[in-house]
Amino acid sequence: MDYQQNLAEHISQNLKLELTIEDVLKLIEAPKFAEHGDLAFPCFSLAKSMKKSPAVIAEQLAGQLGGDLFEKVSAAGPYVNFFLNKSKVSHDVLLEILEKKHHYGDLEMGGGKNIPIDMSSPNIAKPFSMGHLRSTVIGNALANILQKCGFTPIKINHLGDWGTQFGKLIVAYKAWGDEQKVKENPIKELLKLYIDFHEKAEKDPGLERQGREWFKKLEDGDQEALRLWKWFREESLKEFNKIYDLLNVQFDSYQGEAFYNDKMDDAVKMIDDSGLLVEDQGAMVVKLDEENLPPSLIKKSDGATLYVTRDLAAAIYRHQIYDFAQAVYVVGNEQTLHFKQLKLVLKKLGLQWSDHIVHVPFGMILKDGKKMSTRKGKVVLLEDVLSDSIKLAERNILAKNPHLQNKAEIARQVGVGAVIFHDLHHERMNTIEFSLEDMLKFEGETGPYLQYTYARARSILRKASILTKLDPTAGLKDPLAWEVIKLLIDFPKAVERAYHKYEPSIVSKYLIDLAQAFNRYYGNVRILEENAELQTRLQLVEAAAIVLKEGLALLGIAAPEEM
Incomplete structure (x- = not known):
């Protein structure tokens, strides 16, 4: 039984004012000290409409409210304090929990509606670091809470499996890679190649150009580029799944960035057809000046698409497939601007469901006060932390x-x-x-x-x-x-x-x-x-x-x- 709800109904009926049960519920509080009761109702907000002092109103209400739910109701200055009937309430609560068992606390507000949750989403060919822990466990917990509230959560691992970094990795692998070493320890070797690339690129800027060129080949369907990319992806997923198995986290979808390659043109065309797409220094953008935000970059000057282009395509696709009540993105707070832009572009396209996109940001895990960086090799591997924790538990x-x-x-x-x-x-x-x-x-x-x-x-x-x-x-x-x-x-x-x-x-x-x-x-x-x-x-x-x-x-x- 919801005792606060029950009390709010009693108070609302007795007051006979334009004060709804919801209004009363917002006012009910739990006293800090047990001697002041189990629930309390402050009367300050009633003084003006009832033309009486809060203390007088409290005294009046205390005399009117009672019943077998309460052992005692008393006024203490401007508060009405309620002492629940311990014997009755404890019996009722225990009986309810023992009957419902793990269904105790189930709520029906969701009505079975779909809520896709974009969570975890590590980058392929990079290790699963402590930096990815937060999105994974916060997203998983939210999915469980949503299910408890009656929704149908759909956990999506939007893998970072596309982008210029794959061009860089292909360059590094072709120049310094060893196939056998990659097969034996894929993530460790691919990370080493990624770090080597950036160290060498500081002295040889031509490597960055080569990386962009190989990514362009990948986008154009070059067979060797695709073969290496698929291999990097498969080996990475095997390693990631070891972590997910340890964490006992499962996903309903592993559709990452690459999945939306053939869906972005439609999204860009929709923006263009709406008249929102404009040229700015050779790039194609959606202006967001009215909202005091920088423009949303849809296409670079070389025609390459960006994260927001993919997220626009992904949001449209997910709404078509899931007809969601909400779409939740569990992504770090450094991406707050990105999600503001994403929602506004969708809103400008006339897609009212954009109001139901929810960015759930979170703070970073820092090491020595600094952000962990895969590029610079400053990273703590989640697998190592889990292994150390399990060993300590064993001891x-x-x-x-x-x-x-x-x-x-x-x-x-x-x-x-x-x-x-x-x-x-x-x-x-x-x-x-x-x-x-x-x-x-x-x-x-x-x-x-x-x-x-x-x-x-x-x-x-x-x-x-x-x-x-x-x-x-x-x-x-x-x-x-x-x-x-x-x-x-x-x-x-x-x-x-x-x-x-x-x-x-x-x-x-x-x-x-x-x-x-x-x-x-x-x-x-x-x-x-x-x-x-x-x-x-x-x-x-x-x-x-x-x-x-x-x-x-x-x-x-x-x-x-x-x-």
Whole structure:
């Protein structure tokens, strides 16, 4: 049950003012201190229309509101404080969670509508670096949250598999490459060739020209250029999929930039036919002066297309194929201008669905205060970080629980979970300084802490061995249990807030709060003590475990039964 909604309806009916339930809902808040109640309604905004002081209005409302949902309703200055009926509410909440299990918190706002999510999108022939982690795990978490809200997410890995860099790579491979070395370790060798190219190009500018020429051959369908490009792409995907398998991230589409090669002419023609395409210093652009933005460059002076040309073609194609309710792009905040331009060009074309394109930006992962650069070889490989994290998890397991079954699998779940949670616990717009030490911490507000809390709950339930049906008259009044109950009530709201703000960290922070409350309860209450409340205490443990597991699943993190 949504207790805030229920309270808002009661208040709205009693006020008999032009104040909707939605208006009241916006005003209801949770007091900072438990002694002030579970919910509070401030009366400041009513003073003018009711021609009374907020304190008088609060006193009046407190006398009118009540019912079996509340143990007490009292006025405290300008606030009406509501104390929920702990026994009834805890019983109702536990029953709902145990009946719905992992469907608890499911929302129906999406109505099954499609939402393609452009995420991860690494560049072919380059290593999967820490720089690509954010788009991958934020995008995956958002897809899970959207599904929880009733939408149909479509995860698209828009691979960077086209562009001048492939001309450069072909030049480097033909000049210095070794086929056998590339076959043995494709990403490492291709990265080495890419770095070598840029180092040599600083002394020999002619290499840049050769790179452009080979990319032009690739665009024109030259057989040797195409053969090498396809080989680079296939070998890269094999390596990427090792990372995706570790992260347990799957995609519905791998249609990258190259997929839109035969679709860009139509997009350019549509712009040209609309009269928007104009020449500017030899290039073809769409002017965005009215919006105080630089022009959107559609074609270079040599006729080559750009990212925005491909993204225009991709957006049009995706709308035709998916008829989306929204199209989400999980791309770094340095591309904010690009997406503003993309939306405006589509809007100028009269495509009203452009309003439903959503850029979900995020801050960078920095190393020593600087952006990681593949070109300069300053890059931290995600595979290395995941490997180190898994090894650390293995060492911890051997030290603390050497007889644990499936040690290797649990170490993988814990090690990978630590890396994912470290990212998703930060608000996505924050810039993160790369620190392997911080990332691999297993104490404090971390993924392993949440996983351990879940495993502890499952251990309690195994010791209890059997759960009987909840006694309809039973409820928990214990203050520590009540803190857990209140957080369990808030799970659907946390999911909804995360959806509206495209912010997985809301779920991360919620789970930390729930785990901390549960561990306080566990540390102070003898849960398995034989008395009248035993079954209800076990129901609370079961409910907390269900929500912890579902919350971790939303973040893309596994919940081991034992640790």
